[in-house]
Amino acid sequence: MIVSLVKATGAPCPTVVLDGRDLPESDPQLLSALADLRADLSLQGSADVLKNAIVRPSRHPLFDLDYRFVQSLPQSHDSFDLRGSCGHSILAAVEAAARTGMIQPLVPGCRVRVNVLNNGDNVVCEAEETFGDGTRFTAHFLCSPPLELPELLMTGEPVTYVPFEGRTVPVSLVSMGNPYAFVDATELGVDGPDALFGDDPALFDTMTRLRVAVCASQGWETFGAFPKIAAVLPQDGGGLYVRAVSVPSWHPTVALTGAICLGAAAGITGTVPWSLAGSAARDPDALLQVRTPGGCVRVAAHSTSGPDGRRELAWVSVAEKQVEYRGLLPRPRSANGLRSSADPRLTPTTPLPEENSWVPLTA
16 A cells, blocks of 8 residues: 655655555554554554545545544554544645655645545635645645534533633633634733743643543543644734643644634634634734744634625635655555555655656555
8 A cells, every 4th residue: 555754844754655455444453554564653653643544536526535534542552543534644745645646746726625534524625836846835624614603612601611720711612623622822821922932841730630520521532632722812903812722732834734724713702712813803804823843833714794794604724835755655454454555666765746747656
């Protein structure tokens, strides 16, 4: 089978991209194969790779690719979370699909339509610029049909009060791209961006425990990665600082789906992000500036007025997301249930096809 490694700038680790046509579709067999693949990666010195993207030509006529995300968890080689998605891994999957001949090569201005099987998201990955070892994208998360903004609230309320270690903490539970719990960082004793972005194990532990408390308060499974949790602070002049927990540590920036969800949440009256974002949250056409420990991203949430005058979310976009293609990995030695359709000539050093000579590399 073909296994590619792709790293999105700002992601906590690279993504392993696998051709879904070579994998079993039932969850037990799929997870068994991924566990064996993960053991192989560990032997190759890539135990830190915790993201798996399974991609294939779409069975739906409106999409180019079907995509499924599986989050590896640090507990053991056979520990996974099948819920949720990963925006950085979507871009990685598009890059790998183009590099291995599943779709045509990427050129500036082209758009690849991705059907996210995990949660039904419709994502358009627009190539801004291509270069030798990667691509810079704009990712558009579409709402089709448009959603009234309150529909994104997981509890139906802009703020949910969560019992937490002898007190009550207000959080906003929002699902767009991925489910997130957003909390005002001052509720956790953080007094500014330096404290928020510092490497503070106590703050990390507090946020991890709060995520578990959120799940427990709603009767959700506490094991796994979702919903994710992020703490926010206001920027002078508008915009937000954000710090998010990833698996198994701090996120170095913010997940692409986290930026998408935060942009959507900032447009919903009464949420924690809306309350802190200032004028950017009041103007439906404004760009929301989001500062993270690793830099700044800008989020555009496009909303329209519905028939009853309520705001409806049409799409959320994040620009200038860059991915680096790191090549093909050695063929897995022990993965059970994998159907071998890969060209035996392929090795990690196989040259890529010329940009204007698109030839399939799989049967």
